[in-house]
Amino acid sequence: MFASQRKRLILLILIDSIIVSFSIYMSHFFLNPYVAVFDRIMLVSAIILLLTHHLFSAVLGMYKKKWRYASMEELIGIIVVVSLSILSAALVQFVAFSVVYERALAITWMLHVLLIGGVRFAWRYYKTYGLTFNPKGKKARLVKNNPNMKQTLIVGAGSAGRMLARQMKGSKDINTNIVGFIDDDFTMHHLSISGLPVLGSSKHLKEVVNKHKVNHIVIAMPSIKQSRIKEIIKDAKSVVSNIQTLPMIEDIALGNVSVNQIRDVQIEDLLGREPVDLDINSIQSEIKGRTVMVTGAGGSIGSEICRQLVKFGPKQLILLGHGENSIYTIHMELKQLDLDTELVTVIADVQDLERIFQVVQDYAPSYIYHAAAHKHVPLMEVNPKEAVKNNVIGTKNVAEAAHYAGVKAFVLVSTDKAVNPPNVMGATKRIAEMVVQNISKKSHTKFVAVRFGNVLGSRGSVIPLFKKQIAAGGPVTVTHPDMTRYFMTIPEASRLVLQAGALARGGEVFVLDMGEPVRIVDLAKNLIHLSGFTEEQIPIQFNGIRPGEKMYEELLSDKEVNKKPVFPKIFIGKTVEFEYQLVQYLVDHHLEIKVDDLKEYAIDLANNRLPNNAPILEHVN
Numbered sequence: 001m002f003a004s005q006r007k008r009l010i011l012l013i014l015i016d017s018i019i020v021s022f023s024i025y026m027s028h029f030f031l032n033p034y035v036a037v038f039d040r041i042m043l044v045s046a047i048i049l050l051l052t053h054h055l056f057s058a059v060l061g062m063y064k065k066k067w068r069y070a071s072m073e074e075l076i077g078i079i080v081v082v083s084l085s086i087l088s089a090a091l092v093q094f095v096a097f098s099v100v101y102e103r104a105l106a107i108t109w110m111l112h113v114l115l116i117g118g119v120r121f122a123w124r125y126y127k128t129y130g131l132t133f134n135p136k137g138k139k140a141r142l143v144k145n146n147p148n149m150k151q152t153l154i155v156g157a158g159s160a161g162r163m164l165a166r167q168m169k170g171s172k173d174i175n176t177n178i179v180g181f182i183d184d185d186f187t188m189h190h191l192s193i194s195g196l197p198v199l200g201s202s203k204h205l206k207e208v209v210n211k212h213k214v215n216h217i218v219i220a221m222p223s224i225k226q227s228r229i230k231e232i233i234k235d236a237k238s239v240v241s242n243i244q245t246l247p248m249i250e251d252i253a254l255g256n257v258s259v260n261q262i263r264d265v266q267i268e269d270l271l272g273r274e275p276v277d278l279d280i281n282s283i284q285s286e287i288k289g290r291t292v293m294v295t296g297a298g299g300s301i302g303s304e305i306c307r308q309l310v311k312f313g314p315k316q317l318i319l320l321g322h323g324e325n326s327i328y329t330i331h332m333e334l335k336q337l338d339l340d341t342e343l344v345t346v347i348a349d350v351q352d353l354e355r356i357f358q359v360v361q362d363y364a365p366s367y368i369y370h371a372a373a374h375k376h377v378p379l380m381e382v383n384p385k386e387a388v389k390n391n392v393i394g395t396k397n398v399a400e401a402a403h404y405a406g407v408k409a410f411v412l413v414s415t416d417k418a419v420n421p422p423n424v425m426g427a428t429k430r431i432a433e434m435v436v437q438n439i440s441k442k443s444h445t446k447f448v449a450v451r452f453g454n455v456l457g458s459r460g461s462v463i464p465l466f467k468k469q470i471a472a473g474g475p476v477t478v479t480h481p482d483m484t485r486y487f488m489t490i491p492e493a494s495r496l497v498l499q500a501g502a503l504a505r506g507g508e509v510f511v512l513d514m515g516e517p518v519r520i521v522d523l524a525k526n527l528i529h530l531s532g533f534t535e536e537q538i539p540i541q542f543n544g545i546r547p548g549e550k551m552y553e554e555l556l557s558d559k560e561v562n563k564k565p566v567f568p569k570i571f572i573g574k575t576v577e578f579e580y581q582l583v584q585y586l587v588d589h590h591l592e593i594k595v596d597d598l599k600e601y602a603i604d605l606a607n608n609r610l611p612n613n614a615p616i617l618e619h620v621n
Helices: 002-031 040-059 072-097 102-129 159-170 202-212 226-237 249-254 280-287 300-312 324-335 353-363 377-382 384-405 424-440 462-471 490-503 520-530 580-589 595-606 614-620
Strands: 150-155 176-182 216-219 243-245 291-295 316-321 342-347 367-370 409-415 446-452 454-456 476-478 487-489 509-512 540-542 570-573
Touching: 002 040, 002 102, 040 072, 040 102, 072 102, 150 159, 150 202, 159 176, 176 202, 202 226, 216 226, 226 243, 280 300, 280 490, 291 300, 291 353, 300 316, 300 324, 300 367, 300 490, 316 324, 316 353, 324 342, 353 384, 367 384, 367 490, 377 384, 377 424, 384 409, 384 424, 384 580, 384 595, 409 424, 409 490, 424 446, 424 580, 424 595, 446 490, 462 476, 462 520, 476 520, 487 490, 490 509, 490 570, 520 540, 580 595
Parallel strands: 150 176, 150 216, 216 243, 291 316, 291 367, 316 342, 367 409, 409 446, 446 509, 454 487, 476 540
Antiparallel strands: 509 570
């Protein structure tokens, strides 16, 4: 690498020396065409110009510039270097010879700037466009009538759009013809930016697509509001199926992603809500250098919690799960990152009290994130005893192990379905919260719970189901046209868990402000359109509400509502008193209780109602 840099430096110095010498000679020739040799003043000036040019170029870093990406900044640098060299020569002429060759130096300055700048920008043009001149800005290697070539339109002619256009044109791997930009700034219309025309505003989208046979649109406006992105995506989807978006401009600027990492439009883009930010510093200070354990580490939420955790540099990450394949998958994924964190895989069932106590005692984690749970509402309706065993007893086992091992904080992953639950799954998750809140009263460990809305893209969620149905040609099945849910992304959910751990004081229930709930039918329609179809091609079919489902979900019950957020977009629910003796009875006797009685008991208990099953209450009393 150093040899290559040395060769590059020598080449630049050699080229610049030839240009400086040539400029001086030509200025002398223009003024004295019939004089064959320099006089003494011009020879001294030539030496001074050569020395000062290389000196000022080195001082101002001109030999370290990447000229393939030269811009106005580099041009100004050239002008400064040349001007300082000419002034130095003029000063030497005046001091040594009491004369200044103003005209000769002026001509030298112009030739010097023209040739130095010309060589640099010619190199940039060659690296970007190749040898063949093409006024449309395509490289010669692109075949003009290639039927497989993407005819690309960039929405947004701002800094992100221009960066994208330059990188796409300069890439050796993208078989793309950029037809131009569209931008809502009317002052740009009918102008050329980065060698590409601005063809109109978003109102002209359909006209531009038809005229230029566009089959690929990239939305390069990463800093505007999600609501506006949503509108543009909907308009674009009505004319083109292949749409991508650019990452956040902040991520590009920080170097987290490259400008050419455009991605397919995702359903999250249509939710119309800005993502919730995190207090990175507080999380970093809690996690860095510590041992952390995640239960259910192979699941959708658990695996994403692991991905987020490793960014904060824990000393050791315990990946605990019941399914060996899922644990193997997340372990191999994280292993590829070449982390300083030690990854430990543990195959264990949270229902196995002795095994869980052993694992927690052996590894002594500072934090436990408990994501292991049964979460499917219809399945748990017909398997209530399994729901109690995994969601309630499993949580109790891990929480008690955390208490006895002196873990610093325990975070339970809960759900909005735990609020006023009419189903077994929601009821068992609410009872799991009760378990955690009860242990918190007597423990030095900080126990908290985090309630999620529906997590987009998680296993078993509605989005993968809709995608599968669309791929099969439909219909897309929706339970009811008025059913609504709160939605959040998998990264957003996992970050909320980490933030809750950092904010924990003990006994809280954390809730994310997820904006307005979304109608499931609207989500289905948006996904159909995103997939390039219409509702006539992929129909929507309503098949009725399933057992245990609610028409809408809530984040907090009326008794829990605490209107003041503890952190932007994060709320804490007030603790509601409950009779823990009833919870303990459920844990001790769930196998003995009939299925229907068990469901009724769990739902009554979770809704803070005294279960009306008399035989059960006799045992409690």
